[in-house]
Amino acid sequence: MNIEEATKLTITSLKADPALPLLWVGASGIGKTTCARAVAEALNKPFIFVPVRAEDPLGLNLPDKTYSKLRFIPHAHFQRAINEPCLLYIDELNRANLLTRNSIMELLGDTAQRTCGGHMLHPETSILVSQNDESDCYDVFESDAASKGRVVAIPVHPDPELGKQYALQRGFSRMAAWIEAHGNKLKRELSWKISPDLRFLCMLERLFISASKEHRNLCDEVASFCLGPSAREFISAVIAPPKPKTTNLLNLEATFKVLAGHYAKS
Numbered sequence: 001m002n003i004e005e006a007t008k009l010t011i012t013s014l015k016a017d018p019a020l021p022l023l024w025v026g027a028s029g030i031g032k033t034t035c036a037r038a039v040a041e042a043l044n045k046p047f048i049f050v051p052v053r054a055e056d057p058l059g060l061n062l063p064d065k066t067y068s069k070l071r072f073i074p075h076a077h078f079q080r081a082i083n084e085p086c087l088l089y090i091d092e093l094n095r096a097n098l099l100t101r102n103s104i105m106e107l108l109g110d111t112a113q114r115t116c117g118g119h120m121l122h123p124e125t126s127i128l129v130s131q132n133d134e135s136d137c138y139d140v141f142e143s144d145a146a147s148k149g150r151v152v153a154i155p156v157h158p159d160p161e162l163g164k165q166y167a168l169q170r171g172f173s174r175m176a177a178w179i180e181a182h183g184n185k186l187k188r189e190l191s192w193k194i195s196p197d198l199r200f201l202c203m204l205e206r207l208f209i210s211a212s213k214e215h216r217n218l219c220d221e222v223a224s225f226c227l228g229p230s231a232r233e234f235i236s237a238v239i240a241p242p243k244p245k246t247t248n249l250l251n252l253e254a255t256f257k258v259l260a261g262h263y264a265k266s
Contacts, residue, residue, distance in 0.1 A: 001218050002159035007035040009154065009211060009218045011042045014126045016210035018043075018085070020203065021108045023093070023129040025190055025225075026156030031166075032130045033091060039128060040087035048077045048086050052096040078119075085124035094131040104129075108150035133190045148192075149200040152207050155190045155225040192225055200226075201234065208235075 001009070003026070010022055024032050033049070040047035081088045090104060107114050107127060114121040121127075129151055160179050167176035194200070204226065208219050223231040 001155065001157065001221055002162055003031045003035050003156050004159075004162065005218055006154050006156045007038055009215045009222075010039050010128065012212045012215055013207055013210045014039070014043055014087075014128075017206055018124050018126045019114065020206050020210060021127050021129070021151045022207075023131065023151040023153045024156050025131055025133060025153050025192055027158060028132050030156060030158050031162075032156065033089070036087070036089045036128055036130070040089070043087060043126065045085050045087045045124075045126065046080065048081055048088050050077065050088060050090045052090065052092050052100055081121055081125045082119050083122065085122050086126075088121075088125060088127045090127065090129045092131055093129050105150060148194045149197055150203075152200075152203050152222065153192055153194075153226055154222055155192070157190065160184070190225070194226055196227060196230075204234070 006024055006026075010024075013020055013022065024036075026032060037047050078088075080086055088107075093101070093104065096104065107121060108129075114125075114127075164176045164179045167173070167179060196204075204223060207222065208216075211219050220231070220235060223235055227234055
């Protein structure tokens with residue numbers, strides 16, 4: 001899906017389920033950060049931009065007065081996400097080192113356990129993460145199965161038409177003409193390999209239930225991206241129409257059959 005579709009799907013999902021952790025996966029320069037601000041505006045929440053750097057972007061572990069133990073001191077932007085509903089946008093997760101990634105993973109747990117250094121997020125604070133595609137091999141750390149299983153990954157592909165509009169709006173007429181003639185060169189296949197566990201399938205169900213009917217086809221695309229050949233089995237076995245009004249527990253028997261089928265093919 002393109003960035004506009006990903007934005008609409010994210011807005012409807014987070015309006016219904018603020019604690020659902022979502023991840024945009026796509027090439028750099030397609031407007032992920034700009035659209036993340038649009039998500040915050042649509043949700044009527046402050047936008048907190050968290051760039052991943054070598055240091056821990058959420059806070060620091062400092063010794064107490066006795067120097068006998070370390071105490072986590074949240075940065076000001078993270079403290080705000082603790083005190084009030086915000087959109088916490090964590091940019092370029094794949095550039096995080098192990099220490100930073102571990103801190104972020106604490107936030108991507110169950111709704112009642114979204115903590116870092118003992119500080120719990122506000123229940124209405126939403127987390128949106130982005131990362132470049134794994135084929136972009138520059139200054140990146142490979143995502144492990146544990147981190148992939150804590151977020152629902154939404155594939156974001158470059159859209160030639162959006163690129164053309166972007167160029168024209170900024171007066172780049174030659175670039176717009178090139179995109180119109182060679183827009184297919186902007187298209188690329190995104191890679192995302194995951195062995196889903198029960199927790200991940202529960203989050204995927206939350207996405208299907210929270211998204212509106214008009215975005216059902218986008219949810220199918222997300223499932224295909226994350227689960228591969230097992231996506232159709234998951235959709236038919238677990239997400240039974242009509243969609244329930246509230247999130248229910250998964251049909252565990254059907255879910256384990258989907259998992260068994262996925263691992264048998266992998």
